[in-house]
Amino acid sequence: MIKSIIYLFLAISITFNLLGSFSLHRFPDVYTRLHGATKCTTFGTIFAVLAVIVHAIWQIKETGDPKYLQMALHSLVALIALMLTNPTGAHAIAKAAHLSGYKPAKAVIDAYERKLRGEEA
């Protein structure tokens, strides 16, 4: 029962991480690649840490070792650090790419460039 929950969470995690790395090859420009890769890998890592927490709770019930409580708490801290820093880094990359002159492919309206020129967006 608990094994099947762990297998399900690991399968979701691996599926979304692989989709995130395939999306780097299926999108036309920097901004859409950033969109696909950042969202998919963050969601996949959330489910990897959920699998670790379920495994740690099961091991605490089986063996009663306090090492597994430490394992669950530390992986939760790593998840919180990743969830805070990943969207911030993606925003910084997108802004830097636009300011250094890479335009979105096939885009008709570029509202950020209008705002930079001082017009109404």
Place this chain on the structure above:
Amino acid sequence: MIFAEFFYGVMAIALGAFITLIRIMFGPSVPDRVVGVDTLNTLVVAGMILLGVAYDRVIYIDIAIVYALLSYIGTLVIAKYLQGGLE
């Protein structure tokens, strides 16, 4: 004691990291390569957490925390350099 299911998860995530590495090698522009490196950092953190559970060592997960924070600083420095200094 090795937990095999987490080790297979690490192997699948390493496959995703190799697919990302192709984009880093053949990326046509510099921001493409930066996006690839950012994705690779997230995959390495996830793989390191799963590897710590597979080998039953908590110290690998602590290294994953430090790697997440340091890779964030590296991404911010590269983005600041790309957009042309501290203006």
